[in-house]
Amino acid sequence: MLNSSCLTPLEWLSHLEELCLDYAHGLPQQEQSDEEWSGIGFRLGKLYLVAPLGEVAEILTPLSISKVPRTKSWVCGIANVRGNLMPIMDLQAYLHDRPASLNRRSRILVVNHNGVYSGLVVDAVLGLRHFRDDQRCDELPGDDECIHEYMMYGFKVDGEHWGVFSMHALAETPKFLKVAV
Numbered sequence: 593m594l595n596s597s598c599l600t601p602l603e604w605l606s607h608l609e610e611l612c613l614d615y616a617h618g619l620p621q622q623e624q625s626d627e628e629w630s631g632i633g634f635r636l637g638k639l640y641l642v643a644p645l646g647e648v649a650e651i652l653t654p655l656s657i658s659k660v661p662r663t664k665s666w667v668c669g670i671a672n673v674r675g676n677l678m679p680i681m682d683l684q685a686y687l688h689d690r691p692a693s694l695n696r697r698s699r700i701l702v703v704n705h706n707g708v709y710s711g712l713v714v715d716a717v718l719g720l721r722h723f724r725d726d727q728r729c730d731e732l733p734g735d736d737e738c739i740h741e742y743m744m745y746g747f748k749v750d751g752e753h754w755g756v757f758s759m760h761a762l763a764e765t766p767k768f769l770k771v772a773v
Contacts, residue, residue, distance in 0.1 A: 627725055629747075631756065633718035634701065636684055636692075639734050640754045642721050642747070643701065647759040651717055652700040662773045665689075668713060678702070679771070680711040686768065687738045701759070708763040721754065723747040741765075 599607065631642035632651070657669040657680050666685035670677050680700060684692035692698065697716040702709075732743045733753040742762050743755045762768055 628722045629725070629728070630720060630722050632701065633721040633754065634699070634714045634757075635716045635718060636714055636739075637688070639739065640718070640752055641733075641743075641757040642723075642754045643757050643759050645720075647703065647705070649702040649704040652702060652711060654694060654698055654700060654713070663771045664773060665691075667771045671711065673702075673711075676709070678709055678711050680713060681768075681771075683712045683714055688736070703759040703763050705760045705763040708769070710763070712759070712762075723749065723754070729753075 630645045632645060632648045633640065633642045635641070652673065655671045655673070657671045659669045660667060660679075663669075664686075666682045666689075668680040668682050670679050672678075682692050684690060692713050692715055694713070695715075698713060699717040700711040700713055701717070702711050727747045727749050729746050729748050731748075731753075732740050732746050733755045734740075739755070739757075742758050742765075744758055744761075745756050747754045747756070
């Protein structure tokens with residue numbers, strides 16, 4: 593036993609640290625058996641899609657949009673987002689030539705990839721989704737080849753078929769980048 597009256601405060605703290613380390617027990621280790629894939633779930637028409645987590649910069653509620661003349665029909669316009677002008681595109685209209693029906697559940701997914709900073713209007717955002725490797729499938733949901741171009745693979749969970757939609761692939765598509773009429 594040490595005589596605490598002979599120790600300086602720093603020596604006493606050092607001694608207490610040694611005692612704590614001698615008697616400390618390690619925390620239990622949590623082992624995860626399955627790797628999980630995470631993404632942002634959203635709905636486009638009747639399709640359930642999920643974008644890789646790293647490909648969605650942010651999610652916005654519909655905002656005030658200014659029309660831009662002489663642009664394609666799927667270009668909603670531009671919006672001021674915290675001082676930056678962002679083009680807003682209707683993803684449903686881009687893929688299927690019919691506009692999305694905007695409602696209180698509609699959201700804007702922001703993609704920021706290789707100089708493309710854009711918002712994509714979707715019918716609804718369904719939150720963060722997690723999938724296990726054993727739920728992955730190569731079969732893509734729906735039968736629309738236009739959207740399959742941007743899907744990588746799918747996940748099947750509880751009777752729902754989710755397609756993994758690549759926002760980066762969309763942002764790299766020349767057709768998507770040509771918005772002028």
